[in-house]
Amino acid sequence: MRNSELELAIQDVLDGVATRAQSDWLRHRIATDPEARALYDERETLFQMLDPGPMIEPPDDLAPGVMRAIGSTRARHLDHATGIDWVRGALTRRPIWGWVYGFGAGAAIGALVVSALSGPRPQPGREALPVSGTMAPPTAIEPAVARAQLAAGTARATVELRRTAGALWATVATTADGPAELTLEFDPAALSAIAFDWGQHAGDQIEIGPGQVRVGSHGAADARLRLAEGAGRAPRVRVVLRSGGASSSAVAALGPLPRESP
Amino acid sequence: MLSARDDAARVRRSLEGDPRAFEELVEAYQKVLFNLALRMVRNREDAHDLTQSVFIKAYRSLHRYDDRHKFFSWIYRIMIHESINLLHRRRPHEPLDERIVQPGACPAERWERDEMNGRVREAVTRLSEDHRDVIVLRHFLQLSHREMSELLRVPEKTVKSRLHTARQRLGEILARTGVVR
Numbered sequence: 001m002r003n004s005e006l007e008l009a010i011q012d013v014l015d016g017v018a019t020r021a022q023s024d025w026l027r028h029r030i031a032t033d034p035e036a037r038a039l040y041d042e043r044e045t046l047f048q049m050l051d052p053g054p055m056i057e058p059p060d061d062l063a064p065g066v067m068r069a070i071g072s073t074r075a076r077h078l079d080h081a082t083g084i085d086w087v088r089g090a091l092t093r094r095p096i097w098g099w100v101y102g103f104g105a106g107a108a109i110g111a112l113v114v115s116a117l118s119g120p121r122p123q124p125g126r127e128a129l130p131v132s133g134t135m136a137p138p139t140a141i142e143p144a145v146a147r148a149q150l151a152a153g154t155a156r157a158t159v160e161l162r163r164t165a166g167a168l169w170a171t172v173a174t175t176a177d178g179p180a181e182l183t184l185e186f187d188p189a190a191l192s193a194i195a196f197d198w199g200q201h202a203g204d205q206i207e208i209g210p211g212q213v214r215v216g217s218h219g220a221a222d223a224r225l226r227l228a229e230g231a232g233r234a235p236r237v238r239v240v241l242r243s244g245g246a247s248s249s250a251v252a253a254l255g256p257l258p259r260e261s262p
Numbered sequence: 263m264l265s266a267r268d269d270a271a272r273v274r275r276s277l278e279g280d281p282r283a284f285e286e287l288v289e290a291y292q293k294v295l296f297n298l299a300l301r302m303v304r305n306r307e308d309a310h311d312l313t314q315s316v317f318i319k320a321y322r323s324l325h326r327y328d329d330r331h332k333f334f335s336w337i338y339r340i341m342i343h344e345s346i347n348l349l350h351r352r353r354p355h356e357p358l359d360e361r362i363v364q365p366g367a368c369p370a371e372r373w374e375r376d377e378m379n380g381r382v383r384e385a386v387t388r389l390s391e392d393h394r395d396v397i398v399l400r401h402f403l404q405l406s407h408r409e410m411s412e413l414l415r416v417p418e419k420t421v422k423s424r425l426h427t428a429r430q431r432l433g434e435i436l437a438r439t440g441v442v443r
Contacts (some may be wrong), residue, residue, distance in 0.1 A: 011426050017407065021443075046433050049382045058296035059310050063288045066317040070284055163267035194348065195311030208318070226311055228351045 010040050014047045043186075065197050069206060102103070112165040146237070146252035153244025155180035161237060161252055168229055168254070170237070172215060173222040174203070180243035184213045196225040269333035276325055284324075288317055291334060294403060295341055301402040302345035304379065312348060316341045342398065346387050385435040393428035400425055415431045 009026040012018035018026070030037045144160040151157075155176035162169040168191060174182050190213035196206060196213070203221030207214040213225055229235060240249040275283035296318060299309035320327075320337045327336050386397055395414060399405045407425075411418040 007430065008426060011429060015425070017422075042433060043429065046436070047401075048427060049378060049436075050397065052297075052301045052402050052404075055293060055297045055404075056300070058292045058313065059306075062296060062310055062313055063285070065280070065314050066288050066292075066321075067285055069314070069318050069319050071281060149321050192351075195315050197314075228348065230351065 001165060006036055007043075010043045010188040013093070014043055042069075054190055061197070066213040068198055068202055069196070077104065111227050145254060147244035148239050148240040148252065150182075150239065150248045150250060152180070152241045152246040152248045154178060155241055155243035157182050157239075157241045159184070159239045159255070163254075168235065168237075170213075170225040170227065171199075172225070173199070173220075174215070174217050174241070175220045176243050177219075178244060179204075179216065179218045180241065182215045182217075183240045184240070185240065186227070186235055190230045191227040192230075193235070194228050195228050196223055270329035273324055273327055273329060273333060275407055276321075287333060289355060291337060292317075294334070295337065298338070298341055298398070298403060299345055301398075302342070302383065303348055304383065308348065311340070312344055316344055319344070331415070332413055335415075338413075342394070348385070349387060381439055382432075382436065385432055385439065388430055388435055389428060392424055393431055396424045397432060398429050 006026075008031065009018065009022045009029075012022055013026055026036075026040070028149060030040050047133075145163050146161040148159045149157070150159070151178070155174060155178075157172060157174040157180070159182070161170070164220045170184060172182055172184075174180055192210070193208045193213050196208065198206075199222035201217075201220040201222050203215050203217035203223065205214075205216040206223065207216075215221065215223055234253070234255055235255045236251055239252045240247060269287070272283040272287050276287070292313065296309055296313045299312040300306065300318075303309055303312060316337065320340055323340075327333065386394055389397065396410060398412045399413065400407075405413070407418045407421050410421045414421065416424075
């Protein structure tokens with residue numbers, strides 16, 4: 001029977017905290033008792049399996065990415081404004097844009113193009129356009145499983161969805177003469193945002209919450225968002241672009257995560 | 263790591279609107295948290311994303327941080343919670359990061375080692391919170407008993423006793439799954 005004294009001595013020795021007396025006692029014990037030797041070998045294997053090796057340096061872009069997000073979140077907290085309020089606030093602060101958007105709003109375009117690997121080409125202006133639920137298996141360069149181009153006021157946005165193992169990637173790019181807001185809405189049970197990073201052009205703010213990611217920008221902005229997919233779910237992502245009092249939207253209805261080949 | 267007093271001061275400054283204060287916390291803890299994430303999820307890209315996400319969550323919940331405790335013990339809990347969530351969401355055969363896989367081994371050995379590492383990590387997540395904490399802190403982050411005692415706010419004797427029990431439990435779980443005999 002394995003006694004606790006033996007267990008204690010083995011772990012202390014392997015942990016490097018044993019006293020000299022403990023080490024001597026254990027050495028004698030494992031030399032004379034095959035069961036003690038077997039337990040020692042078992043624990044030694046466990047320690048080896050738990051050894052993670054040396055720590056490595058984190059990627060260079062980790063801290064800057066956090067700070068960009070923090071800066072945006074901070075601005076968001078200070079404003080205490082919703083997305084629409086934020087756009088309205090920007091218009092108030094810059095009356096010239098109100099004048100521009102006055103014209104722009106009348107001619108606001110809700111253009112929608114959602115394409116997938118297969119399936120009919122969607123008609124512009126439709127509120128919800130399903131995309132083919134059949135996804136190609138992941139390849140080295142992932143093709144977009146859905147793509148939407150939106151226009152609202154002076155703003156233009158392209159949203160692409162890609163799938164890799166266990167994750168859905170959304171890349172968004174917006175341009176606007178003034179403030180614009182792009183929102184991705186989804187079922188929080190099917191998708192959860194786990195990370196994002198600005199691309200070459202950082203926007204003004206990003207707000208990530210359950211079932212929603214909101215990107216605020218002024219001018220050009222691009223970002224990459226990573227969403228984890230819930231098992232067995234067929235996620236839908238609704239994309240809404242708002243700018244200058246106009247808005248347009250698209251919906252990508254994706255199929256369940258494809259099964260892996262054996 | 264920073265002292266608890268340094269942590270508290272930085273959190274206070276951060277809550278007062280000084281972005282540099284939070285940046286200092288990120289700089290101080292990014293390496294240990296990234297490595298913790300890496301050891302939990304065993305994929306460099308996931309670890310990167312997870313670490314970013316944990317810092318952002320921590321920043322948003324900063325007003326809930328109790329400055330009587332170390333900042334690391336608080337953010338560490340967020341990281342453990344998030345990494346376990348990610349592991350549960352992940353498919354069973356996620357490809358592992360090449361940099362974590364030890365070089366030099368033949369494909370069969372690498373596969374076997376990856377498989378074993380995955381099972382060990384899975385076994386760790388099945389331990390009780392107290393036992394998981396001591397295993398992660400001691401083995402994954404290589405903290406001393408004293409550092410663990412300060413972080414967990416329990417006597418060193420308790421740390422040691424928990425470690426002994428945790429390793430026994432882990433050994434039992436791994437034996438049941440055929441990783442060790």
